[in-house]
Amino acid sequence: MSRENLNCILVIGGGQAGAQALISLRQNGYEGALHLIAEEPFLPYQRPPLSKAYLKGEMAKERLAFKPQDWYESHNITLHLGVRADKIDRENHILHLQDGTELTYDALIIATGARPRPLKLEGADLKGVQDLRGLDDIDQLRPALKRGTRLVIIGAGYIGLEAAAAARSLGAEVTVLEMAERVLARVTSPVISTFFTQLHERQGVSIRTKVRTDCLMGKAGHVSGVKLSTGEELPADIVLVGIGVLPNQELAEAAGILCETGICVDEAGRTSDPDIFAAGDCTSRPLIHYDRRGRLESVHNAIEQGKCVAAALMEKPGPKLDVPWFWSDQYHIKLQIAGLSQGYENFIVRGDPTSERFAVFYFKAGKLLGVDAINAPPEFLVTKKLIISGSALAPEELQDTSLSMKEIAAKYAA
Amino acid sequence: MAKITYIDHTGTERTLEAKNGESVMEVAIKNSVPGIDADCGGACACATCHVYVDEAYLGKLSPPEAMETSMLDFAENVRDNSRLSCQISVSDELDGMKVTTPESQH
Ligand SMILES: Cc1cc2nc3c(=O)[nH]c(=O)nc-3n(C[C@H](O)[C@H](O)[C@H](O)COP(=O)(O)OP(=O)(O)OC[C@H]3O[C@@H](n4cnc5c(N)ncnc54)[C@H](O)[C@@H]3O)c2cc1C
Numbered sequence: 180m181s182r183e184n185l186n187c188i189l190v191i192g193g194g195q196a197g198a199q200a201l202i203s204l205r206q207n208g209y210e211g212a213l214h215l216i217a218e219e220p221f222l223p224y225q226r227p228p229l230s231k232a233y234l235k236g237e238m239a240k241e242r243l244a245f246k247p248q249d250w251y252e253s254h255n256i257t258l259h260l261g262v263r264a265d266k267i268d269r270e271n272h273i274l275h276l277q278d279g280t281e282l283t284y285d286a287l288i289i290a291t292g293a294r295p296r297p298l299k300l301e302g303a304d305l306k307g308v309q310d311l312r313g314l315d316d317i318d319q320l321r322p323a324l325k326r327g328t329r330l331v332i333i334g335a336g337y338i339g340l341e342a343a344a345a346a347r348s349l350g351a352e353v354t355v356l357e358m359a360e361r362v363l364a365r366v367t368s369p370v371i372s373t374f375f376t377q378l379h380e381r382q383g384v385s386i387r388t389k390v391r392t393d394c395l396m397g398k399a400g401h402v403s404g405v406k407l408s409t410g411e412e413l414p415a416d417i418v419l420v421g422i423g424v425l426p427n428q429e430l431a432e433a434a435g436i437l438c439e440t441g442i443c444v445d446e447a448g449r450t451s452d453p454d455i456f457a458a459g460d461c462t463s464r465p466l467i468h469y470d471r472r473g474r475l476e477s478v479h480n481a482i483e484q485g486k487c488v489a490a491a492l493m494e495k496p497g498p499k500l501d502v503p504w505f506w507s508d509q510y511h512i513k514l515q516i517a518g519l520s521q522g523y524e525n526f527i528v529r530g531d532p533t534s535e536r537f538a539v540f541y542f543k544a545g546k547l548l549g550v551d552a553i554n555a556p557p558e559f560l561v562t563k564k565l566i567i568s569g570s571a572l573a574p575e576e577l578q579d580t581s582l583s584m585k586e587i588a589a590k591y592a593a
Numbered sequence: 594m595a596k597i598t599y600i601d602h603t604g605t606e607r608t609l610e611a612k613n614g615e616s617v618m619e620v621a622i623k624n625s626v627p628g629i630d631a632d633c634g635g636a637c638a639c640a641t642c643h644v645y646v647d648e649a650y651l652g653k654l655s656p657p658e659a660m661e662t663s664m665l666d667f668a669e670n671v672r673d674n675s676r677l678s679c680q681i682s683v684s685d686e687l688d689g690m691k692v693t694t695p696e697s698q699h
């Protein structure tokens with residue numbers, strides 16, 4: 180379809196990617212009809228603060244929204260908030276909404292994100308058992324988090340650990356349960372795992388690794404504890420479940436659009452149907468710096484793909500693709516991740532973890548894959564450049580703190 | 594409350610009402626001021642909210658924390674009056690401040 184025939188675009192999902200697509204379409208000069216279909220009954224909002232400042236009560240709700248209501252009005256965007264998109268009729272170019280509305284489209288952007296992986300255990304449906312994904316989850320959780328509240332978090336990923344930090348600052352008693360032998364086992368090296376374990380333990384969090392949860396126990400319909408496979412029972416007033424997410428790809432799959440783990444898209448965000456695009460957590464995309472495909476769950480990815488899709492539709496050049504990046508805030512620590520360290524063969528540590536300012540660089544076959552930078556922006560920012568430049572550098576040089584990151588950048592990423 | 598004027602790289606000025614406690618970045622984003630991306634939403638993690646602050650007001654801002662200084666150190670075209678706008682919190686004192694946004698954050 181060419182630009183001249185592009186008179187109605189529908190965006191499904193009002194998260195980071197959907198919001199970015201709307202913003203970029205109007206910025207790129209798209210003047211036709213534009214609809215947002217969003218299941219959550221809110222104006223598109225940012226998720227990162229949900230497990231950080233917002234959970235701690237340090238950020239007002241209005242500040243979560245990307246854009247105020249009047250922006251949507253002045254940009255002529257029709258909002259269908261609190262409404263699910265149910266079915267894509269590709270042949271007739273019609274989207275069926277849950278409320279019976281049928282919308283015709285010239286192009287469709289699927290930005291349906293991901294949903295929490297459900298905990299398949301007895302008692303998972305008790306009151307007081309909570310996911311950590313949406314504003315509703317946090318608004319239910321926060322009033323219950325008080326001094327002395329016994330909070331058990333199942334799953335030690337970044338979001339679970341951020342919630343642990345926020346809950347500690349509110350005075351809750353926090354236990355984190357992890358099946359693997361260390362926290363963050365799927366996403367980082369033992370050095371970083373140890374660093375975060377010790378950080379949380381110093382703050383009074385109890386971290387329990389290599390534990391299996393047997394079931395959740397309840398009293399009068401509300402959760403009262405967690406039973407481990409050893410028979411041990413941990414009392415709990417609230418249980419948070421943070422065991423990963425699943426891409427919301429069913430809508431695309433049911434319409435016969437090619438999916439793997441995530442909706443398959445090309446660099447421009449186009450799916451196997453040329454009139455249908457996808458962006459954000461729901462996609463599986465080419466990872467150009469790694470010669471492979473994969474699914475990312477990050478703000479960077481959602482913004483980048485939102486921009487790519489809008490540019491492709493308007494036949495404009497897309498943004499320069501960045502190295503994947505992510506951050507996490509826990510207590511006074513800021514972790515910044517650049518690149519994808521999965522599959523690393525070796526790593527080196529630059530700086531001293533006890534100083535709370537250090538970085539771990541990951542390599543495979545001599546190639547720099549990525550960095551986990553703790554309170555260390557230069558290491559984070561320079562690694563992006565090093566990965567883009569692709570130049571071979573010796574791990575020892577990164578280890579040598581007498582060489583500044585500026586000098587390293589000048590030598591290898593100029 | 595403060596009135597803040599944003600000047601983009603073409604010289605176009607936009608004067609906006611800002612509430613105390615909001616950041617200079619948030620006011621810009623909500624009002625579609627060009628030249629600020631703010632990818633991380635104010636977490637001091639992305640350095641895509643770089644602005645140049647009117648010299649007369651520099652002294653009225655709370656000094657940058659180590660993270661901000663360190664992030665700015667690697668931004669493009671940094672000057673003495675560079676700041677990350679997400680780290681500037683609006684107060685009455687900033688009434689009349691002008692900030693200039695760069696052509697691009699990348
Ligand atoms: C608590 C938390 C903290 C995070 N912290 C960070 C961080 O510090 N840094 C970082 O980089 N990333 C962070 N992330 C990840 C980041 O927020 C996500 O990667 C990003 O939100 C993905 O955006 P998205 O638009 O693809 O999906 P989502 O934000 O999930 O939005 C998708 C939307 O689509 C809606 N939807 C789904 N199906 C339908 C349908 N059929 N019809 C209509 N609407 C539908 C959903 O309800 C949802 O609102 C965090 C995530 C969470 C949950």
Ligand code: FES
Pocket residue numbers: 618630631632633634635636637638639640641642677678679680
């Ligand atoms: S918005 Fe990311 S550093 Fe300011």
